[in-house]
Amino acid sequence: MLDIKLIREDPEPFRTALARRDLAHVVDELLEADERRRSLTARVDDLRAEQNRASKAIGRADAEEKQALITAVGTVSADLKTLEPELADAEARLTALLASTPNLPDPSAPDGFTDEDAVEIRRNHDAPPTFDFEVRDHASLGELLGVLDTERGARTSGSRFVYLLGDIVLLQFALMRNAMDILVEEGFTPMIPPVLVREEAMYGTGFLPTDEAQLYRTEEDELYLAGTAEVPLAAFHMGEIIDEADLPIRYGGYSTCFRREAGTYGKDMGGMFRVHQFDKVEMFAFTTPESSWDEHERLLGVEERVMRTLEIPYRVVNVAAGDLGGSAAKKYDIEGWLPAQGRYRELTSCSNTTDYQARRLQTRVRRTDGSLEPLHTLNGTATAIGRTLIAILENHQQADGSVIVPEHLWRYLPERAHVLRPRKAA
């Protein structure tokens, strides 16, 4: 949620910033709705003030004066009855407009509207690794190793659902534990949040009203299935006031994530690159406004630390302004090299949502001088299980189809599972 007062005072920066999302025109719509609300507010407030003065006088008046005074205030009450609905309507319109307006992209987010426009920041390797045999993609590796069953997943639940079975399940737990251990070391409080959430939590994090089509909803109880732990982690402090001295607050949340993936028909079919359900360890941070940009770099650093333990070649990209999610002012993606696809694909992402979510969630910081303001929130992926498994399978595959699990994870695995081996000879 943007601050309408700031827009009113100086709309130009908002126009410029929203133009990068191709939404410069909403600034004028917002100003118009705000103007209507303010002029109605002024009229209604004056009438109410008059009514209040009259009521006080009536309370003090003698019995015989009373009736005359009550009659006199009648026109004021009547005017209010017609104007109040108009004001309510004007307020609702402004609120709806604000709710569907995304955050301002930060100047350091590059121009552009698609993932092609993202700007590479760095890589952790010189060149993508080469193989002296023909690489298999993760789906055929999964089948060969007997650890991935998409056919039965489809039979049980439909396309984009998978069964994981055998040692890859232990590998998943190892990945989760690895991510969580690193987060605890970095000062995050581990959390297992609810994954079914109320509408307010979805609204507060900015997924509603705009991303409704991507959300699963339960029919009977009007709860939404969270597409990321970001939602319940952000909502943890919904409506709260947090002392400046308690910031930053950092949570590491483990949850299953549910995504409808509407409109992606035909994209990334097969395997488990894009599935409706996957597990993830997510970072979430609450900070003061002035320290969120440092925190953003810090979260990215934690993501890279996790990535290094997995020995996956990756690059960091700065996502284009027009390609950002609605809440984000800036987003870094870590893209892992997938040898079978011959390109980098998103494994994690890390956003600074500045005060956008905090204003919606009404999570504020009490400054040391006693003042209140929305704080800043950030989120980032520590490990998204499905895609990380893919990157491990593809990057650590051997000529015979076996996969050597990164050594750092061995501590979490029985020796047998340090190497995943084909069930039959390749």
Added chain:
RNA sequence: GGGAGGAUGGCCGAGCGGACGAAGGCGACGGUCUUGAAAACCGUUGGUCCGGGCGACCGGGCCCGUGGGUUCGAAUCCCACUCCUCCCGCCA
């Protein structure tokens, strides 16, 4: 599934038609005392919207879960809804 309570400021909690933005307590902040701290005592301490001023501020509106209603006037009365807690039943 059945039943009973409840929702008030940063927190706890009183108030059940005009004197209530709201007692009291806790917390926080400032002060007295003290070598320092604690204790004690004194004082200060809500949010939000609109307008005015460069500004410490000033004027007004709204806010006692949400929405409606009654009334000249509602935290208080009426209706609907939401949420929370407890008890019984069932169940992991």
